[in-house]
Every structure is written in structure tokens, then in C-alpha cells.
Amino acid sequence: MPPAIAAHPVAAAAAVQAVKPVKRITSASLMEGGRELEIEHSGRVYRLRITQLNKLILTA
Template sequence: MTMYDAIHQHADLANAGISTATTQAPKEIPRIKSGDLMQQKRELEIDHAGRIYRLRITQLNKLILTA
């Protein structure tokens, strides 16, 4: 089952008044290392639903996401 399917199944069950707490095991949240995502760059753009977001690494080595 894809994450998309799981979200829609959860919504369908919730709309039917059925709790998913007992019907589904907790899922692990996917994790990616920032270095793998940034690929040796200090900044990248993310296109989400037609809107461009900028993810960058600051001088203090923190991540900032802006629209």
C-alpha cells in the first residue's frame, strides 16, 4: 500500500466513523539525510503543487524553507 492509499483509506474510515487506531499498525516516517537531499549544494528549489519553495542551509548550518 502506498502512502497515498493509506492516507485515503484513513480518511475514508474516519468519514465512516471508524477509528484507525486499532485497524492499522503505526507507520515509520521516511527519513533522508540532508546531505543526500542537498547534493553538496547550499540551496535547492522544491516544486510542490505548482508553488516553488526554497530550501537552504544557513551560515549556522540550519535549514530554512521559504516560499
């Protein structure tokens, strides 16, 4: 049976360090007490709103 091939520990550590965590923000801080806001992205305006069922909807 051939020996198991292990990843190089230094390369594995470098790969872990290169990954940046995804930024997280609460919807409450984003909405600032409102139920709707507009987001401009690449020249287009999108509307983010909280529905009656407390879901988020993003529309163009």
C-alpha cells in the same frame, strides 16, 4: 474496586501494525553537496537552503 479494563490484545496489535514509520533522509543526500535547492509542491516553488549557522530554512 472494579477490575482494570485491558485493551483487546488483537486490536492493540492491529493498531501497532497499521502505523507506518516516517521516511527519513539526510540533508546531505537531499542537498547533494549544494547549499540550496528548489522544491515544487502543489504548483508552488519553495527554496530550501543551509544558512551560515548550518540551519535549514524553507521559504516560498
